[in-house]
Amino acid sequence: MRKKKMSDNKRTRLLVLFLCVVLISSLLIGCKSRGDKETSSVPMGRYMEQELELPEEYQESHIISILSNVDNELEVYLATATTMIALIYDGESWTEKTISWINNIDQNKYMIYKVILGKDNQYYLITVDYSSGEYQYMIYKEDGELAQKLEIPWLETKTEDYKGEMSYPNVEDIQVLEDGTLVILPSIYGESVNMFDPSTGELIQDYSLIAPVAVSNQDLIGYSTDQQKLLRMDKSGRETASYVYDAVLDNSLIQEVDGNIYSLNSAGVSVLQKDGSLWQTIVEGGLTTLSDQTMVFQELAVMEKEKAAYAVLAYDSQYNIKLYYYQFDENVASIPSTQMNVYSLYLNPTIRQAIIKYQSEHPDVLINYTYAIENGEASNANLSDTIRALNTELLAGNGADILVLDGLPRDSYVEKGVLEDISDRIKPLVDDETLNKNIMQNYLSDSSCYYVPLRFQVPLAYGNKQVVEAMPSLDAMIALLENKDVTGLFNNIGAENFANLFWALYSKELVTDEKTINEEILGKYLDMLQLLMEKLGEENIFNFGTSQLQVDNAIELDRGFSMYFGENNKSETFVEQLLSLSDSQVTLAGAREVGMYYDTFDNQYIESGLVGINKASKNKELAKEFLAYLLGDKVQSSTAFDGFPVNAKALDGVMNEVDTLQGMSIAIDTEIRQIEAPDEKQVKELYDKIKELDNPISYDCMLSSLVIDQVKDFLEDKVSKEEAVQNIMNVAKGYLAE
Known part of the structure; x- marks a missing residue:
């Protein structure tokens, strides 16, 4: 059958109709509010950090331990002046738990060191007897309303220490297998990890492993310095599996949950899935306090439930105990929408700590910190080449938003117009004596200020x-x-x-x-x-x-x-x-x-952390806001061991x-x-x-x-x-x- 030829008028009408549809669609798209987000193009969701505060009546207590209980809730153990308290946190609220078995221990004689939930779902604790002037570690197990002391002859036997003196063994941690077998990790580097029979207290096996150490239901997992990886070993001492592990060992924790191995270090929280070969990041360290390398991690609690959560107990640079909680927030962008760059020749501890704090308070901001020279070591040639390359970049109108000028030719940068005048932010802080006048007078002129020390x-x-x-x-x-x-x-x-x-x-x-x-x-x-x-x-x-x-x-x-x-x-x-x-x-x-x-x-x-803003920065207001944050009470009152604060208070x-x-x-x-x-x-x-x-x-x-x-x-x-x-x-x- 022959097709009828379309008339020119009909073709014209269809073309006009098509153009109208396109035009209306374009207008609808163009009228979309600036506040609306194309959620399909922005990956959403990441684990957000929350520093947990104890209920007011417990804030004078000292946190001893944290763990994930059998209901996958966070348990926090506190020491007061006279007793021990346990609190349960379900992700929203706190409730108190009775722990009479712990409080039946004479806490005037024994110091409660740590509380553990074994793979046998029984509670254990480590105590230290210091009444005689000698430190002797003991292990107790919950037995109804009482605490049953486990008789471990090894803990009661003195040996010669590195000073040539006789002393009891030091205990860093204990883990418990599903059948009640005890694994004791000594606190002296180089000593074996030991496994003990729970009924006789006799040594079953010793392992040439070091921390981090964890247990599964039947096996021990620990780091081998010979093989430079994590090894999984059974009760006979046989290696059953090995895993690549590149974290800093002296500030790293691992935990096994249902066959998955979780790791905590300054890179964040990551997991090696059962039968997997690659570590997957769960909590990004660079976006949280975990990346603060002055933090000393004590314990990791993994709450694997419908909505997983993680808790970290750590000491900060001022030896204050901190408890952080991580939950997934699907309404936060996976990667912060705003980014700013900071550059220094050498790692600056105050800058690093401040970035971590600022990002935790501003989840929509990512601050990329680059420092050129590791550990302060550089030859004259390398240093010269590094500075020349930076100078070329800055003079071309590029470079980081914020520059840490220690070791850099800052006066040359001022002369060549590289640095932004920040007197509008600094002068009021000097005039009202927020900042130390004796120090700051060296950086303020009548009309300008281009850099200040932190x-x-x-x-x-x-x-x-x-x-x-x-x-x-x-x-x-x-x-x-x-x-x-x-x-x-x-x-x-x-x-x-x-x-x-x-x-x-x-x-x-x-x-x-x-x-x-x-x-x-x-x-x-x-x-x-x-x-x-x-x-x-x-x-x-x-x-x-x-x-x-x-x-x-x-x-x-x-x-x-x-x-x-x-x-x-x-x-x-x-x-x-x-x-x-x-x-x-x-x-x-x-x-x-x-x-x-x-x-x-x-x-x-001596100046430390001399900071200026790149005049070519496209984030000047954010850079100035961050500079004010660096000079504020929160950053200045913290200790990074790189100098005294310029903030007078x-x-x-x-x-x-x-x-x-x-x-x-x-x-x-x-x-x-x-x-x-x-x-x-x-x-x-x-x-x-x-x-x-x-x-x-x-x-x-x-x-x-x-x-x-x-x-x-x-x-x-x-x-x-x-x-x-x-x-x-x-x-x-x-x-x-x-």
């Missing part, structure tokens, strides 16, 4: 008063060395370390405001070093091979120095760089015990924490000495000195590295003083001209 470190000298008072002045040091026998008055750290130390202390005299080297001061600097090394002895001149420059994010001026250790070295002079109040304990012990004199170096401080808080100082043990060679904590008067005297600090040690680390290479040739008599001066002037001129 922390400051306190270098000081302690020991012989004449030496301590002379060290900040180049002329005074020369006079001292010319007129006094300094043998035994200096803790000898070698030529290179002395060269670095004094270059830092005199950097403002050595490098002029015009970015040139002061030739006269340079000559005096070389004279002083030569005199010092001659007085200390020829054999010390060639002690090069360590570098004081830039370990992590700050200059390290005390590298090579020993410390006060009592009468044997009380006449020497030492340098100490305080990163926290705890670091002052040895210095203050020397002052208290033998009258050592201590002082700062003419009120100089936070600094007051730190310096008033005298009660937290517990003293310390220090060891030199085979001798161990106990240092007592300072009292309030000593800490106040130190704080008075810290409040006077107003002069930054802020020199160019790349320049100093180049200079010290030339100083080495001079001290090794390879070149004359005149040649050394000329060589230093040449390398400095070339570098500063870049």
